[in-house]
Amino acid sequence: MSEVMQEDKIKKERHAGRLIVIILLVIAIAAALYFLVLPQIQQEEKPDPSFVVLHSFPAGSPQAEYIEKTAIPMLNSQFKEIEAGAVYCEESKIDSEALRMKNEGKAPDVLFLTPETMAGLAQFGILAQLGDDDEAFELSAIKEAYINESSSAGRIEGITYGLPTDVSVEVLLYNPAMLPGTGGQPPSDLEAFWEMLGVGSSGARPTAGFILPDAGMKSLAPFVWSNGGELVNDEGTKASGFLNKPINVAVFNKFAASLENSAITVADGKDEALARFVYGETAMTLIDTSDIAAFTSQYPDFVFETVAFPAGSSGSVSVLGCKYVSITADARKDAAVAFVLDIMASGVMGTEPAASIPEAALAAARPLPMSWSMADMQNEFVLAMTQITDGYKTTQQSLDDLAMKWDAYLP
Numbered sequence: 299m300s301e302v303m304q305e306d307k308i309k310k311e312r313h314a315g316r317l318i319v320i321i322l323l324v325i326a327i328a329a330a331l332y333f334l335v336l337p338q339i340q341q342e343e344k345p346d347p348s349f350v351v352l353h354s355f356p357a358g359s360p361q362a363e364y365i366e367k368t369a370i371p372m373l374n375s376q377f378k379e380i381e382a383g384a385v386y387c388e389e390s391k392i393d394s395e396a397l398r399m400k401n402e403g404k405a406p407d408v409l410f411l412t413p414e415t416m417a418g419l420a421q422f423g424i425l426a427q428l429g430d431d432d433e434a435f436e437l438s439a440i441k442e443a444y445i446n447e448s449s450s451a452g453r454i455e456g457i458t459y460g461l462p463t464d465v466s467v468e469v470l471l472y473n474p475a476m477l478p479g480t481g482g483q484p485p486s487d488l489e490a491f492w493e494m495l496g497v498g499s500s501g502a503r504p505t506a507g508f509i510l511p512d513a514g515m516k517s518l519a520p521f522v523w524s525n526g527g528e529l530v531n532d533e534g535t536k537a538s539g540f541l542n543k544p545i546n547v548a549v550f551n552k553f554a555a556s557l558e559n560s561a562i563t564v565a566d567g568k569d570e571a572l573a574r575f576v577y578g579e580t581a582m583t584l585i586d587t588s589d590i591a592a593f594t595s596q597y598p599d600f601v602f603e604t605v606a607f608p609a610g611s612s613g614s615v616s617v618l619g620c621k622y623v624s625i626t627a628d629a630r631k632d633a634a635v636a637f638v639l640d641i642m643a644s645g646v647m648g649t650e651p652a653a654s655i656p657e658a659a660l661a662a663a664r665p666l667p668m669s670w671s672m673a674d675m676q677n678e679f680v681l682a683m684t685q686i687t688d689g690y691k692t693t694q695q696s697l698d699d700l701a702m703k704w705d706a707y708l709p
Contacts, residue, residue: 347383349373349633352396352406354389354621356592360646361464362386369640377633390567393418400424400628407629408637411460413665414672416452416622420459421670426625428458452622454668455709460622461638464648466588467655467663468520468617469604471572476581477506484582484603488524488610495561497552507561507580511568513683514676515666516617517584520607521549523615523664530667530708537704542697550697554687576600586619587655588648606659618663620648671707678703 351370355361366384373382385406387395393415399405405424419425452460474482485491494506510517515529522529527549528540556562563580565571568589575583576597585593590604607616623641625634641647669675682700685691691699 347381347385349377349380349382349630350399350404350406351382351384351408351637352387352392352399353384353410354387354392355410357386358595359592361648364644364646365641369637369644372640373633373637376636377630380630380633382633382637389415396424396626397422400626405626405628407626407634409624409626410463410621411624412621413452413619413668414676416460416624417454417668417670417672419624420454420457424626425459426627426629426631428461428625452624454670460624461642462620463623463642464588464619464621466586466619466648467659468516468584468586468607468619469655469659470582470607471575471585471602471604472582473575473578473602475601476578479506484605485608488521488608491608492552492556495556496559497555497561506582507563508556508582509563509565509571509574509580511565511571511584513564513680513687515679516619518550518553518679518683519664519666520584520614520616521553521610522546524607524610524612525549526611530704534667534669535708537701537708540701541704542694542701544694546697547693550683550686550693553683554693557687588619613662614659615662615664616659618660618665623647667708669707669709675704675707678707 351365353362353365355365362384370382370384374380389412392409392411396406396409396419409419409425411419416425452458452462470484472484477483480494485494495508519529525545525548527543527546530537531540553562557564563574565574568585571583572585572589572593574580584607585604587604606614608614623638625631625638666672667675678700682696685696686693690696
């Protein structure tokens with residue numbers, strides 16, 4: 299090969315090498331632009347919502363579907379100057395998330411809250427008072443239309459902070475396959491229930507297990523009420539002389555005995571309780587009727603039945619529950635009212651009790667005592683149950699102390 303041809307070959311190879319380097323540089327620059335610039339463009343195209351609806355309805359539930367696919371788009375169409383969005387949050391974390399958003403300068407505008415969470419946020423001044431004299435809200439009419447006899451309004455000391463949705467009753471959930479000794483049937487009354495757990499008059503070994511979501515007042519109130527006991531007086535203002543009566547001492551002694559022989563176990567929340575129930579650790583648990591649809595969707599092949607809570611001397615008296623839809627004090631009021639009016643009239647938010655709720659269970663169900671300090675009341679209740687089951691105090695001593703503490707929290 300001639301010297302000229304050799305030089306031409308070397309030049310071509312160098313030129314090709316430079317082209318490859320240039321191409322690689324162009325690719326690298328394009329990648330950098332893609333990963334650095336594109337997210338900013340996307341962020342500009344999809345800004346953070348200026349109007350936030352914070353809720354805990356699971357994905358795919360009728361409530362979540364309506365909020366996200368119907369109510370929010372309608373709100374954005376009606377109020378062009380806002381960008382509304384729905385944000386899901388676990389039920390147990392909604393209060394801390396709302397406080398975080400408030401501290402960062404933008405509280406959510408509308409929230410769906412449990413009674414306990416609503417009371418706590420109201421105490422912090424985050425929720426608007428839905429008073430009859432507040433013409434800006436125009437909610438007096440819907441308060442009358444949507445607060446039915448079976449569900450009390452979200453009122454604390456006469457002030458309304460929320461409107462009830464997702465009305466529910468706590469019922470017994472059981473697995474027929476794990477109750478072979480009773481023909482697949484759960485206990486019909488409290489006496490049979492305690493016998494099944496091995497703490498009845500016969501002292502028999504437990505034949506079935508029962509799991510509670512927690513050892514809080516919602517889980518144990520049905521045992522108290524159905525047995526003829528009370529948590530507080532009729533006015534909801536005093537616990538001493540009611541919560542600590544001997545009739546309640548007997549109930550909590552049976553609860554402690556069931557824990558001791560492992561016939562009752564306590565989970566860390568309702569999700570864990572339901573999962574352990576499905577996996578066959580126990581034959582029975584409690585469930586809110588509003589959670590049954592989501593439970594069925596999550597475990598479509600699991601066979602279960604529900605029945606009213608076992609009746610005692612006062613019948614079957616369970617907990618009447620609901621979520622409250624509330625508006626924050628800093629909310630864009632006209633948009634918040636439009637959203638609340640829409641979802642309350644939608645027919646999917648459970649403003650009326652579901653037809654699937656046993657009529658007898660609904661008629662006898664009762665709401666838990668309302669207070670500014672429901673979270674503190676719950677914490678003190680759980681502590682008292684721990685003292686009882688650990689033997690740190692007698693049951694009577696624990697309930698006497700608990701009643702005195704509750705008296706300080708009640709209106």
